[in-house]
Each structure stands twice: as C-alpha cells, then as structure tokens.
Amino acid sequence: xxxxxxxxxxxxxxxxxxxxxxxxxxxxxxxxxxxxxxxxxxxxxxxxxxxxxxxxxxxxxxxxxxxxxxxxxxxxxxxxxxxxxxxxxxxxxxxxxxxxxxxxxxxxxxxxxxxxxxxxxxxxxxxxxxxxxxxxxxxxxxxxxxxxxxxxxxxxxxxxxxxxxxxxxxxxxxxxxxxxxxxxxxxxxxxxxxxxxxxxxxxxxxxxxxxxxxxxxxxxxxxxxxxxxxxxxxxxxxxxxxxxxxxxxxxxxxxxxxxxxxxxxxxxxxxxxxxxxxxxxxxxxxxxxxxxxxxxxxxxxxxxxxxxxxxxxxxxxxxxxxxxxxxxxxxxxxxxxxxxxxxxxxxxxxxxxxxxxxxxxxxxxxxxxxxxxxxxxxxxxxxxxxxxxxxxxxxxxxxxxxxxxxxxxxxxxxxxxxxxxxxxxxxxxxxxxxxxxxxxxxxxxxxxxxxxxxxxxxxxxxxxxxxxxxxxxxxxxxxxxxxxxxxxxxxxxxxxxxxxxxxxxxxxxxxxxxxxxxxxxxxxxxxxxxxxxxxxxxxxxxxxxxxxxxxxxxxxxxxxxxxxxxxxxxxxxxxxxxxxxxxxxxxxxxxxxxxxxxxxxxxxxxxxxxxxxxxxxxxxxxxxxxxxxxxxxxxxxxxxxxxxxxxxxxxxxxxx
Amino acid sequence: xxxxxxxxxxxxxxxxxxxxxxxxxxxxxxxxxxxxxxxxxxxxxxxxxxxxxxxxxxxxxxxxxxxxxxxxxxxxxxxxxxxxxxxxxxxxxxxxxxxxxxxxxxxxxxxxxxxxxxxxxxxxxxxxxxxxxxxxxxxxxxxxxxxxxxxxxxxxxxxxxxxxxxxxxxxxxxxxxxxxxxxxxxxxxxxxxxxxxxxxxxxxxxxxxxxxxxxxxxxxxxxxxxxxxxxxxxxxxxxxxxxxxxxxxxxxxxxxxxxxxxxxxxxxxxxxx
Numbered sequence: 001x002x003x004x005x006x007x008x009x010x011x012x013x014x015x016x017x018x019x020x021x022x023x024x025x026x027x028x029x030x031x032x033x034x035x036x037x038x039x040x041x042x043x044x045x046x047x048x049x050x051x052x053x054x055x056x057x058x059x060x061x062x063x064x065x066x067x068x069x070x071x072x073x074x075x076x077x078x079x080x081x082x083x084x085x086x087x088x089x090x091x092x093x094x095x096x097x098x099x100x101x102x103x104x105x106x107x108x109x110x111x112x113x114x115x116x117x118x119x120x121x122x123x124x125x126x127x128x129x130x131x132x133x134x135x136x137x138x139x140x141x142x143x144x145x146x147x148x149x150x151x152x153x154x155x156x157x158x159x160x161x162x163x164x165x166x167x168x169x170x171x172x173x174x175x176x177x178x179x180x181x182x183x184x185x186x187x188x189x190x191x192x193x194x195x196x197x198x199x200x201x202x203x204x205x206x207x208x209x210x211x212x213x214x215x216x217x218x219x220x221x222x223x224x225x226x227x228x229x230x231x232x233x234x235x236x237x238x239x240x241x242x243x244x245x246x247x248x249x250x251x252x253x254x255x256x257x258x259x260x261x262x263x264x265x266x267x268x269x270x271x272x273x274x275x276x277x278x279x280x281x282x283x284x285x286x287x288x289x290x291x292x293x294x295x296x297x298x299x300x301x302x303x304x305x306x307x308x309x310x311x312x313x314x315x316x317x318x319x320x321x322x323x324x325x326x327x328x329x330x331x332x333x334x335x336x337x338x339x340x341x342x343x344x345x346x347x348x349x350x351x352x353x354x355x356x357x358x359x360x361x362x363x364x365x366x367x368x369x370x371x372x373x374x375x376x377x378x379x380x381x382x383x384x385x386x387x388x389x390x391x392x393x394x395x396x397x398x399x400x401x402x403x404x405x406x407x408x409x410x411x412x413x414x415x416x417x418x419x420x421x422x423x424x425x426x427x428x429x430x431x432x433x434x435x436x437x438x439x440x441x442x443x444x445x446x447x448x449x450x451x452x453x454x455x456x457x458x459x460x461x462x463x464x465x466x467x468x469x470x471x472x473x474x475x476x477x478x479x480x481x482x483x484x485x486x487x488x489x490x491x492x493x494x495x496x497x498x499x500x501x502x503x504x505x506x507x508x509x510x511x512x513x514x515x516x517x518x519x520x521x522x523x524x525x526x527x528x529x530x531x532x533x534x535x536x537x538x539x540x541x542x543x544x545x546x547x548x549x550x551x552x553x554x555x556x557x558x559x560x561x562x563x564x565x566x567x568x569x570x571x572x573x574x575x576x577x578x579x580x581x582x583x584x585x586x587x588x589x590x591x592x593x594x595x596x597x598x599x600x601x602x603x604x605x606x607x608x609x610x611x612x613x614x615x616x617x618x619x620x621x622x623x624x625x626x627x628x629x630x631x632x633x634x635x636x637x638x639x640x641x642x643x644x645x646x647x648x649x650x651x652x653x654x655x656x
Numbered sequence: 657x658x659x660x661x662x663x664x665x666x667x668x669x670x671x672x673x674x675x676x677x678x679x680x681x682x683x684x685x686x687x688x689x690x691x692x693x694x695x696x697x698x699x700x701x702x703x704x705x706x707x708x709x710x711x712x713x714x715x716x717x718x719x720x721x722x723x724x725x726x727x728x729x730x731x732x733x734x735x736x737x738x739x740x741x742x743x744x745x746x747x748x749x750x751x752x753x754x755x756x757x758x759x760x761x762x763x764x765x766x767x768x769x770x771x772x773x774x775x776x777x778x779x780x781x782x783x784x785x786x787x788x789x790x791x792x793x794x795x796x797x798x799x800x801x802x803x804x805x806x807x808x809x810x811x812x813x814x815x816x817x818x819x820x821x822x823x824x825x826x827x828x829x830x831x832x833x834x835x836x837x838x839x840x841x842x843x844x845x846x847x848x849x850x851x852x853x854x855x856x857x858x859x860x861x862x863x864x865x866x867x868x869x870x871x872x873x874x875x876x877x878x879x880x881x882x883x884x885x886x887x888x889x890x891x892x893x894x895x896x897x898x899x900x901x902x903x904x905x906x907x908x909x910x911x912x913x914x915x916x917x918x919x920x921x922x923x924x925x926x927x928x929x
Contacts (some may be wrong), residue, residue: 035810036803036807036809036810037769037802037806037809037815037818038806062848147811147869147873148868148872148873149870150873151668151670151872158815262815263813263815263816265816266816267813269816474851643692
C-alpha cells in the first residue's frame with residue numbers, strides 16, 4: 001500500500017480511526033463472519049454506519065459519558081462494533097470472559113459499576129440476570145441472538161438490531177451530541193478496560209488509554225510490516241488484551257480485515273477457508289494441531305509415512321535456515337522445493353496456515369520441537385512477550401532472529417531493565433494508566449518513573465540482546481541448600497512431552513524437587529487404543545503401570561537435560577505422582593487462561609505433597625470436583641508415588 | 657382452560673391457538689388385536705402435546721394415525737376444520753405434517769446438509785428437466801431452499817458437521833439431524849417419536865431445549881411420544897396417557913400426575929380385563 005502512516009497528530013481515538021478508515025478504505029472489507037454457511041462481510045464504511053447506529057441507539061437509551069459497558073460473548077463483528085460504539089458515546093467498553101460463571105461476572109460487573117451489558121446470547125443473558133440483584137448500578141442488557149429469549153421480560157432487555165433501528169430513527173435528535181462526544185476524545189481518554197485473569201486474588205481492571213492502544217498498534221504494525229490487505233482470524237477470548245489489540249487496535253490502524261468463525265466448533269474449517277496472513281495462537285493450539293497431525297500419520301499407509309518422515313527430516317535440517325534467509329546448498333534447496341510440492345504445501349493448507357506471513361505465539365513457553373516443526377514447514381512463527389499492563393507488546397522476535405528459547409528484542413519504544421532479583425521491568429508508551437479503583441496495586445506495579453514490574457524473572461542475552469524468561473519472579477525461590485528453584489522452567493520441559501498435559505513442581509525451601517503430572521487424555525488415550533489397553537476413565541488410564549513407566553522415562557529425560565544447566569541442576573524431580581483428575585479452572589486450580597495456581601493446588605492436595613516427601617509409596621486421597629453446571633461431587637483415589645532417577649551436576653551419571 | 661375455543665395464554669406467556677387437529681373415537685385393529693380403542697383427543701395450535709404410556713400402550717400406532725400412515729377402522733380425524741380422507745405419505749407432507757422416527761431414518765451416505773435439504777422437497781416446484789439444466793428458476797429455488805436449510809442448521813447448532821456424512825455421526829447428533837430435516841419442511845405439526853430415546857442426560861437436556869426453542873421460535877405445534885416422564889412433564893402443555901390401547905388420562909402435566917389411573921398404569925396394578 002502506498003498509504004503513509006500518520007503520527008501522533010493523526011487520529012487520537014478509536015472512533016477517529018474508524019472514521020478515517022471509512023473514508024480511506026471505504027470499500028475494503030473490515031469484518032467478516034461466517035453465518036448460514038456463507039462468509040458475510042462488511043466494508044469499513046458499512047462498519048462505520050453500523051457502529052454509529054448502535055451508538056445513537058445507546059444515546060437514546062441514556063448512555064452517559066464515563067459509563068462502563070460490559071461486552072460478553074464469542075468473537076462476533078457485532079460485539080467488536082459494540083466496543084467501538086461504547087467509545088463513541090464516551091463510555092468505556094469492558095469485555096468479559098464469556099466462559100466465566102455468574103459469580104465471577106458479578107464481581108467484575110459490580111467492580112466497574114456497569115450500567116449496560118451487550119451480550120451474545122441467551123446463555124449470557126441468563127448469567128447476568130442471575131446476579132442482577134447484586135449489582136447496584138446495572139440497568140439494561142442488549143442481546144444479539146434472540147433465540148430462546150422471546151418469552152423474557154423485555155422491560156430492561158433489548159435486541160441489538162432493535163437498538164440500531166432505534167438509533168437510525170432518532171439520528172437527527174442525537175447526531176450532534178454524538179459528534180460532540182467524539183470530538184472530546186483524545187489520547188488521554190480511556191479506550192478500554194480489561195480485567196486480568198488474576199493468577200492471585202480477584203481480577204484487576206486494567207485501564208488502557210487511546211494513547212496506549214494507538215501507539216502500540218502503530219509501532220507493532222510497523223515492526224511486522226502489517227498490510228492493509230492482511231487477514232486475521234479472531235477466535236481468542238475478546239476479554240484478552242491480545243484479541244483487542246489485534247482485532248481492534250491493529251485492525252483499525254492498518255485497516256486489515258478481521259474474520260470471525262461461525263462457531264467455536266468450526267474454528268479449524270473456518271481457519272482453512274480464510275487462510276489468515278497474520279495469525280496468533282497460544283502454544284497449546286500449535287501443540288494440539290501437531291499432535292493430531294502425528295496421530296493421523298501413525299494411521300497412514302507405510303509409503304505415505306515414509307514420504308512424510310523423509311521430507312520432514314529434510315525440512316528440519318534446512319527449513320529454518322531457508323526461512324531466515326541463510327545460505328543453503330543447491331541440492332538441499334531442490335529437495336526442500338520438492339518437499340514443499342509434495343508434503344509441506346498440502347500440510348500447511350490442511351492446517352489453514354498456507355498464507356501466514358506473520359505468526360505469533362506467546363503466553364507460555366513453546367516446546368522447541370513444536371516450534372521447529374512449524375518453522376521448518378516455512379511458516380514464519382515467532383514469539384513475543386507481553387502482558388495486559390503493557391498493551392501486549394514488550395519484546396518480540398524480528399524476522400530472521402527467531403529461536404524457541406528467547407522472547408525477542410524490545411519492541412519499538414520499549415525500554416527494559418532487570419532488577420537484582422532477576423525481575424524484568426519495562427517502560428513504554430503502552431504502559432497502562434492504572435488499575436481501576438485500586439491505587440495500591442497500581443503503585444505496587446508501576447513506579448513514579450513509569451517502570452512496570454512484570455512479575456517475571458529473566459535475563460538479557462549479551463550476545464544477541466534477546467530477552468529470556470525463566471519463570472514468574474515470585475515462584476523463583478531457593479532450595480534448602482540455597483540453589484535456584486525455578487518450577488516453571490522444569491514444568492515447561494515436562495509439558496513438551498505430548499503425553500504430559502500439565503505439571504506442577506514443588507521444592508521451594510526443601511532439599512529436593514517433586515512433581516504432580518497430568519496426562520494428556522488425547523495422546524495417551526490414542527496410545528492406549530493402538531496398544532489394546534482398555535480403560536474406563538481418565539483415572540484408570542492415569543494409574544496404568546505402563547503409563548506410569550512412560551511418564552517416569554519422560555521425567556528422567558528432563559532430569560538429564562536439567563543436570564546440564566549449571567544454575568538449575570538442583571531442580572531435578574526426585575519423586576512424582578500422576579494425578580487422578582485433570583487440573584481445572586472450574587475447580588480453581590488453573591486460571592481461565594490455564595495458568596497453574598500454585599497456592600490453591602498446594603492447599604488442596606496437601607496430603608499428596610506430604611506423601612511425596614515422607615517416602616511413602618502410595619497415597620489415598622479424596623478430592624472435591626465442580627461440574628460444569630456448578631454442582632459439586634468428589635472423587636477418591638489411591639495414587640502411586642514413584643522415584644525418578646536423578647543425575648549428578650553437569651555429568652550424566654546416575655546418582656540415585 | 658381447555659374450553660376456550662380460540663385458545664389461551666400459558667403461564668409462561670405463550671399463545672396457544674384453537675384446535676388444529678381432532679381425533680374422534682379412533683379405533684385401530686390389526687386383525688384381531690385392538691391397538692387403539694375408542695380414543696378421542698385434540699391438538700391445539702402452538703402447543704406441545706405429549707402422548708405417554710407404558711410399552712405396548714399403542715403410542716406409536718397413535719402417532720401413525722395422526723401422520724396418516726395408518727387408517728383407523730373406526731372414528732374420524734379432523735385436521736384444520738375438515739375431515740381427513742386416507743392419504744399417501746407425500747400428501748401428508750404437503751399438508752404440513754413432518755415427523756421424526758424412533759429408529760433413525762436418515763440417508764446414511766449423504767451429508768447432513770443434503771439430508772436437511774431433502775426436507776425441502778415439498779417446497780420445490782421445478783421439475784426434473786429444469787433441475788438438470790440448473791438455470792433460472794431452478795437455481796433461484798435451490799438458493800432459497802438452501803437458505804432455509806442453513807437457518808435450521810444454525811438454529812440446531814450443527815454447523816460443524818454440515819458437510820459430514822451422517823453415517824459418521826453419533827446417535828445423539830443423528831437425532832438432531834433428523835429433527836433438522838423435519839423442520840426444513842416448515843411443518844405446521846411436528847411429530848416426534850421418542851426424540852430422547854437412548855440419549856445421555858446431556859443430550860436429553862440439549863434436545864429438550866431445542867424442542868422448546870422450536871416451539872417458541874417458529875410457533876410449531878408439536879406432538880411427541882416419550883418414555884422419560886421427567887422430560888414429558890417439563891416440556892409439554894398437555895398430556896394424553898394411554899394404556900393397553902385406551903386413553904386413561906388427559907390434561908396438564910399436573911393433572912395427569914395426580915390421576916389415579918395413570919399412577920396405577922405406571923406403578924403396575926393387576927388389570928381386570
């Protein structure tokens with residue numbers, strides 16, 4: 001595109017960007033959604049009209065400047081528009097996690113004092129109605145999908161399209177007011193408020209200004225040379241800062257098209273149909289995809305399997321170098337080209353990644369095997385490091401400098417410093433304004449000079465300038481002998497095995513490390529099926545002796561690799577159990593973004609941890625579980641405690 | 657409540673219309689066996705009408721009489737104000753009656769979408785010739801029908817299996833596809849023969865929600881046979897109870913639950929005849 005980027009004197013708010021796009025890219029697609037089996041699309045000028053109609057409707061319903069408007073539902077263009085419409089009327093959009101239960105929602109809705117909520121469907125309407133009595137300021141709800149809602153009392157309930165119609169009808173009455181309110185928006189006005197998932201304690205409302213959103217969108221778009229013709233697939237929770245920046249911030253800045261899947265179940269088909277050029281997925285998604293490819297290859301005919309293995313071997317050897325533009329021999333290029341024709345191309349097409357020019361993963365460490373697999377296919381997958389408080393971007397990997405164990409160099413405009421205890425601090429134009437109604441936490445996180453504590457421990461590699469993250473700063477502890485304890489570092493190594501879904505390592509202040517392991521039901525179940533091993537439940541499969549043996553060998557492999565690391569060799573896992581239930585967000589053991597809550601787990605499974613340290617060979621336990629509908633039950637089990645071989649420092653010698 | 661000829665409004669605010677179908681003294685015999693003995697009841701527009709009873713009570717026979725598949729030896733069926741003559745199956749469909757089956761009867765080799773499209777057959781006017789040429793009206797008609805089919809697919813949340821052959825689906829999903837096909841005919845009366853049989857609790861909950869939503873959203877009159885008493889009592893507006901081919905109860909779920917004859921039939925007391 002010949003389009004020149006405007007700087008700080010350009011559009012200073014999200015609605016201003018929308019108006020700019022409606023002129024500049026009037027007939028280019030802005031949003032697409034698959035509905036009734038067809039991709040429906042809206043151009044930028046149509047988007048502006050839709051947003052404006054909704055904003056006018058909100059004015060008629062009495063939305064005030066400074067109100068908070070909650071947005072709850074799966075990724076749909078209408079809900080992105082709702083966020084923009086909220087900003088147009090001078091209100092603050094607050095997207096919520098759609099799978100949160102009613103109480104979690106009640107907390108957030110009451111904390112921000114939302115007067116309106118714009119929600120997706122009956123499920124969300126029901127949840128809000130359930131807790132409505134606890135909400136002192138809540139007034140009206142607007143819903144998208146009318147199904148099942150016909151009989152509901154519509155005194156404080158409106159259909160989305162009805163509000164838009166209302167807006168179109170009362171346009172003359174409110175348009176002056178709407179324009180006046182938009183004119184007041186500037187770089188310092190609040191653009192969005194996002195609640196962090198809260199690894200510890202209650203969620204905190206992160207206030208992001210238009211400056212945060214637009215400056216970040218601008219610098220990150222330039223960093224990756226995003227184009228107006230790019231396509232992304234919006235399928236990650238709307239309440240997550242990443243989705244907001246990709247699907248609203250960057251989309252508005254560069255004017256690319258945001259595509260919404262038909263439903264959560266059709267994501268993969270939709271991904272393939274759209275073939276995004278700019279794609280983000282958490283490591284888990286890449287992992288699941290790779291697992292399913294590998295499982296299907298196991299069932300393929302011998303010739304096909306040979307073909308796959310041969311060409312994947314070539315790809316592993318030369319693929320990443322070709323992608324990085326390094327010199328590669330002629331014969332290897334020829335072989336890689338042949339592989340592209342026969343294996344890589346069709347495979348990328350099946351995965352829906354054929355057109356990916358910029359791909360990112362973040363949130364958790366990604367296994368080197370998995371990362372290299374995608375890169376060797378010629379997919380430009382990179383890592384970034386960020387958080388809600390930074391409006392996503394802190395560091396990212398530039399093209400050509402991509403490795404699985406770093407998170408890249410600082411993004412444009414970001415400064416980094418490492419504290420004495422290893423904690424990473426940053427300062428940037430994307431640094432959040434404050435935690436809403438929580439000045440104490442704001443002061444704890446952000447100092448007077450604008451430096452923000454990430455809570456992560458890491459270091460900057462001297463040779464390359466890349467940042468490496470080892471663990472959460474508060475989780476990094478000391479073993480009894482004073483050596484470094486970094487549980488997540490070990491857990492990530494364990495989780496790189498397809499058989500292991502989740503791991504929790506203990507050992508802070510103790511003489512040796514131990515671990516809880518969760519098996520991956522898909523991978524282990526498939527293995528069991530192929531080996532004619534019958535099982536009736538997760539629990540039964542988890543304690544099968546052969547499964548235990550496999551897990552033990554994985555643990556020992558990890559121990560061997562940790563032993564080679566000078567700093568962390570004390571973190572080898574001496575004893576472990578395979579848990580009888582999957583750790584679950586509904587039971588409070590994981591956050592909604594599936595991060596481990598150590599404290600909760602430590603208290604809940606105290607008996608098992610004790611067994612790991614007192615030398616017993618098995619432990620009986622009863623655990624409370626919460627079903628999806630909120631009912632509670634309990635499961636009891638006897639778990640086997642196993643010893644794993646540990647290795648002497650630096651040398652691979654058996655010591656135990 | 658039942659005496660109001662023009663219908664009434666239910667406690668949860670749904671409009672129930674006048675009688676749309678009436679069974680008058682129906683008796684059905686197979687040789688010497690009397691499957692249905694002198695049964696009369698009516699179905700009102702917009703209601704969910706359940707027929708329940710123990711095994712062998714004659715429920716499915718009754719549904720087949722309603723659908724016109726069986727012609728009773730005695731009695732009359734009145735539909736939309738006129739006495740109904742014996743009919744061929746396609747005439748039944750043309751009259752706006754669609755059904756699902758106790759044992760799933762889908763085209764196993766065809767995709768879900770194609771199966772749903774077969775439900776649109778009675779709404780297609782172009783003949784074989786124009787359909788083969790695939791021009792003009794035939795093409796427009798296909799587009800319009802596809803739209804209806806897609807709306808139903810969306811409604812029943814089966815988008816993810818749109819292109820999947822039916823033979824690869826689970827039992828619960830097949831039942832849902834069958835419901836989709838019946839809905840595609842845009843029926844005025846929908847007959848469901850044991851829609852929840854063989855389902856697990858979660859599938860039953862889903863199906864119940866879909867049945868209520870169909871009735872709510874499209875105003876479709878629904879007559880259903882079901883074994884699961886809990887489901888019937890939650891779903892239906894009125895219930896007919898049959899035992900040994902006879903009607904032993906008729907009324908709201910509450911009335912039926914407190915009816916001594918019904919309790920006896922379900923708990924099993926010695927029968928005199």
